[in-house]
Amino acid sequence: MKRSVWKAPLAYQFRNLLFSGLIVWGILILLPVLFFLGLSLFEPGEEFSYGGTETASMIFCFVWGCTSWRDAFHLGLAGGVPRRVLYGSALACVAAMSILFAPISLLVTFLTGQLPTSDIVPMFAYIYGGKAQIAAPYADINFLLQGMVWQAGISLFLSCAGLFLGCLYYRISRWLRILLTIAIPVMLFVGVPTLLSFLPRDGVQELIRAALSMLENSWLTAGLCAVLGALFAVFGWISTRNAALMRNPQPSASAG
Amino acid sequence: MNFDGEKPIYLQIAEQIEDAILTEAFPEETQIPSTTEISATYRINPATALKGINRLVEEGMVYKKRGLGMFVSRGAKEKIMEKRKRDFYANFVVSLLEEAEKLGITRRELAAMIEEEETGHESTDL
Amino acid sequence: MSQLTYEHVTMQFQDVTALENVSFTLESGHIYGLLGRNGAGKSTLLSLSAGWRRQTSGRVLLDGEPVWENAAALRRIVCTSDGNLFPSMTVEKGMRWYARYRPDFSMDEALDMAGRFELPLRSKIQSLSTGYGTIFKMIVALASNAPFTFLDEPILGLDANHRDLFYRLVVEHFAHNPRCIVISTHLIEECAALLDHVVVLHRGRLLLDEDTEQTLSRGYSVTGPAAAVAAYAAGRSVYGEQNLGGMTTAYLEGRPEGPAPSNLEFGRLDLQQLFIQLTNDSERRGNTK
Helix, strand or coil, rough: CCCCHHHHHHHHHHHHHHEEEEEEEHHHHHHHHHHHHHHHHHHCCEEEEECHHHHHHHHHHHHHHCCCHHHHHHHHHCCCHHHHHHHHHHHHHHHHHHHHHHHHHHHHHHHHHCCCCCECCHHHHHHCCCCCHHCCCCHHHHHHHHHHHHHHHHHHHHHHHHHHHHHHHCCCCCEEEEEEEHHHHHHHHHHHHHHHHHCCCHHHHHHHHHHHHHCCCCHHHHHHHHHHHHHHHHHHHHHCCCCCCCCCHHHHHHCC | CCCCHHHHHHHHHHHHHHHHHHHCCCCCEEEECCCCHHHHHHCHCCCCCCHHHHHHHHCCEEEEECCCEEECCCHHHHHHHHHHHHHHHHHHHHHHHHHHHHHCCCHHHHHHHHHHHHHHHHHHCC | CCEEEEEEEEECCCCCEEEEEEEEEEEEEEEEEEECCCCCCCHHHHHHHHHHCCCCCCEEEEEEEECCCCHHHHCCCCCCCCCCCCCCCCCHHHHHHHHHHHCCCCHHHHHHHHHHHHHCCCCCCCCCCHHHHHHHHHHHHHHHCCCCEEECCCCCCCHHHHHHHHHHHHHHHHCCCCEEEEEEEEHHHHHHEEEEEEEEEEEEEEEEEEHHHHHHHEEEEEEEEEEHHHHHHCCEEEEEEEECCCCCCCCCCECEEEEECCCCEECCCCCHHHHHHHHHHHHHHCCCC
């Protein structure tokens, strides 16, 4: 009666994902419907535009990555499962989520776009499409595929970064956690621009131009994100492979 | 059951079962509780309970019926009675005399006490 | 016969040595007492056994194979933690989830034990009282039927009835499936009769690893007037002593050579007393084994 050691931790991850996924997608469908109902009641005939679905899906991937680790790690260690299996399960779940959420996101955008007074177009079409593609974003299968790969790439990057942070947060002390939480946004929005302002003007502009030109190609963007995601996945494993169980976990962190 | 610290627990278990045989709570040729039952009842290690029962087996008080369990041997009560009588001298009479000596009670006084105890019982019976 | 072996295990935290060169072996078919005062290193030893931590040096081996990150070994070892490792869910759901992780988990046994303790199945695990939290952890550990079962302070917060029931359950489960059960505790008196082997840790070092009977027959107690006891104990090896008024009880090593002198009384050692004397003793002598 040898059962695979992977079965339980994978089941735990995917069951949780199914549960939270149903809730988040329920909300993401409900929001435009509520917009529509509100508008048709109070401002009949008014059109509304809404472009939050893809962004919300990506942010969810990041948050999921951050928060899904602790409980799964604790239950898994109590259940006698090696770290590599637990981390592998978390990674498998995060990857499946990032890939699955792209078509779901497209489907929800399409469906909510069918509401009579709505003007909902995939974010991808706005960024990478021409006028024709914004007008009829669902006409070209290849274009849709390109959009899904792009979103999956970004989601993968964000969820792996989240998982890495989740693993890192588990290992560091409370004060370091607070410091890191403050430091990341400060670095991104203050540190990087400051750094850039110290660089020679021409160099900076060239650098930004080069970066932006890379992002102009959705395939390149997706590939770059996937590579960065893989890098974060490796960092996550490095911070987890020798992680000790933290006893007496604070109830606030494990609740909910 | 409270185990006193004076004797190893397995001996106390053996004596407990002997008491039960003596009072015919476990009559001859009937089954005694299993090691598991004894250890669970008294919250003791099963190995300790087994050691206690094995002692009774060695002395021929109980025997094993294959696949059924432990049974009280024929004549076990008689044997225990004899053993206890022998022990009675060593355990009670000797220490009684020692204690009496410490307290300065003479043999005659001691005999009178025993006599008194007996008549005392008779009077309550009447 | 399975064996869990600790070979020269040392666990060093930043500035604290929790375990220092600890070597001994646990075997299936025994109920062990892992005894030690608070901070003696019991919990650390449990952590290493369950693969929750990695020792600084030395090895922890299950039948010769290192336990660390070893799926086959880890599934044969179960350990309760002093913290709650379950996510927010009800008691029954927690049991059902845990059963998925543990290959030999018996839901029937778990529910039976829960019924006997009157553990509320629909309560959230997090909202259980200290006592019921301990009971929940102990139930899932015993129901896991793992060959090596470590119970960390299993009577913490339990009332007298529940403690009594706990001891009964340990014996029943042990008799039903003779595995290796390790009870880690600093409350010795009540569980002494359950243990057939004791391992004593003191300040991170192994102080004793012995058969309980053997340990108890290593010495005896002498009670009587202080002066008489002192005279008797002179020249003998003394674990320690207790005074009450003019009466003294001394705990001595070895066996008495003859009957007790008329003003003295011999007694057996009891585990709790021996433990207290041993751990005090080495405190005075400064950590000698």
